[in-house]
Amino acid sequence: MSDLACFPPVATPDARILILGSMPGQASLNAGQYYAHPRNAFWPIVGELLGFSPDLPYPQRLQLLQAAGIALWDVIAACERSGSLDAAIVPDSIRANDFAAFFAVHREIRDVFFNGAAAEQAFRRHVAPRLSLAGLSFRRLPSTSPAHAAQGFAQKLAAWSVIPGLPKGSDSV
Template sequence: MSTMSARIVSFEPIANNSARILILGSMPGEASLKAGQYYAHTRNTFWKIMGELIGFDPQAPYAQRVTALTLAGIALWDVLHSCYREGSLDSAIKNDSIEVNDFNAFLAQHPHITRVCFNGAAAAKCYQKHVLPTCKHTAIHYMRLPSTSPAHAALSFEQKVMAWRTAIGTAHAMHD
């Protein structure tokens, strides 16, 4: 067992110029970092929920799932650029090691984003504490959604889908 956590670095954002919704996690877990893919843990329900809402096979190859998201106007990123953390739990992130992503630059490059959805409470709290005080973009609606992580078992899959549909489904439907 390691006594020291390692500095981990998140992925580049998945986004195109027509993105209208940005979904933010906190930091990829170990399975995702190892696979080099967002939400790669087999029990994370992110892709299953997105497949249900957007209409793609959540078992499709990663590149196809990413394409389905971008075609639906959805961007994907993490609040944190890097941090020290042992394991995959948000609670293990060392607060004094947090470096956030550059949201002012990202939002300036993606001017159609009007909604930011947080995949869980940790992403929302981290954004509120470390990003919002210096965020220059004010025409954004923020929504905290139930985490798709297997560690968040308080809600059933169906309850999570309903909550995510409220945020993603309505915004997605407006531009079909």
């Protein structure tokens, strides 16, 4: 069982959209990068939607994400977990990130998207009861994790194309 800590948010003060994961998996923690597992569909989906190659160097991908007005973070600041699966997180060990401070700085965010059910559940349980969330809309998207195999890439891409202000990659699907 490991004590784990998430990454800082990737966000500019004028971000309009926030994408939330639950907690980085082991491949991401080892690489020091969001969504580093080679089979995670996050970067291929976002790359398709924003028109860039998911093979670009990580700093360039982050710059393009931020240029599109998208912030990236995780709900869980720290927890205990063995392995990478959200199901292995010890519920009593969860400590949520400071969203009150985050939203105070990032006042333009109106749309929050959860990368899967675990992120949404953690947010609703550990964050939402402590905050005023007026003016924000929330939507769960299918997890980009390789563990979420119920949907293929094309289905996930179509679902993720609802993010406002982005080119609609699902037109070609």
